[in-house]
Amino acid sequence: MNVLMVCLGNICRSPLAEGILKNKVNGFKIKVDSAGTAGYHIGNPPDPRSVKVAFDHGIDISTQRCRKFSVKDFDRFDLIYAMDKSNYGNIISLARNQSDASKVKLLLNEIDAKDREVPDPYYDSNDGFETVFQMIDQACEIIATKIKN
Numbered sequence: 001m002n003v004l005m006v007c008l009g010n011i012c013r014s015p016l017a018e019g020i021l022k023n024k025v026n027g028f029k030i031k032v033d034s035a036g037t038a039g040y041h042i043g044n045p046p047d048p049r050s051v052k053v054a055f056d057h058g059i060d061i062s063t064q065r066c067r068k069f070s071v072k073d074f075d076r077f078d079l080i081y082a083m084d085k086s087n088y089g090n091i092i093s094l095a096r097n098q099s100d101a102s103k104v105k106l107l108l109n110e111i112d113a114k115d116r117e118v119p120d121p122y123y124d125s126n127d128g129f130e131t132v133f134q135m136i137d138q139a140c141e142i143i144a145t146k147i148k149n
């Protein structure tokens, strides 16, 4: 099972989602990665506020590097989780067929099918990052439980 987490910049939300899910499925044969739909920060480490909130919860995401989502990711991954509806739309617009499109889901729909979004914390205060961490953590707990069973 290969899982890709996607947001806009791949420096705030999806690096957290990658780190959180990896932490939960440690020891299981699953690949977890993240990417951004935009290429503003390619090659950069995650935002220091994401690094800090992850570290505060015992997870090191500092060695991750930003990359852009590619059409090839549809071949490499079984599940592609978008953090918000804009990311979802951008990924779906690159899908080549129904099989590609069926892999794409909104992350928080793992918690409840209400099409809720993980808000973009980039322009937010530090507090926003803890809220985002908790939302992603709740969804990843459900994903990890499904993968392990």
Ligand code: 4NP
Pocket: 007, 008, 009, 010, 011, 012, 013, 014, 036, 040, 120, 121, 122
């Ligand atoms: P992310 O947040 O999509 O959660 O990584 C953002 C990071 C950077 C930008 C936008 C959102 N940006 O415009 O540079």
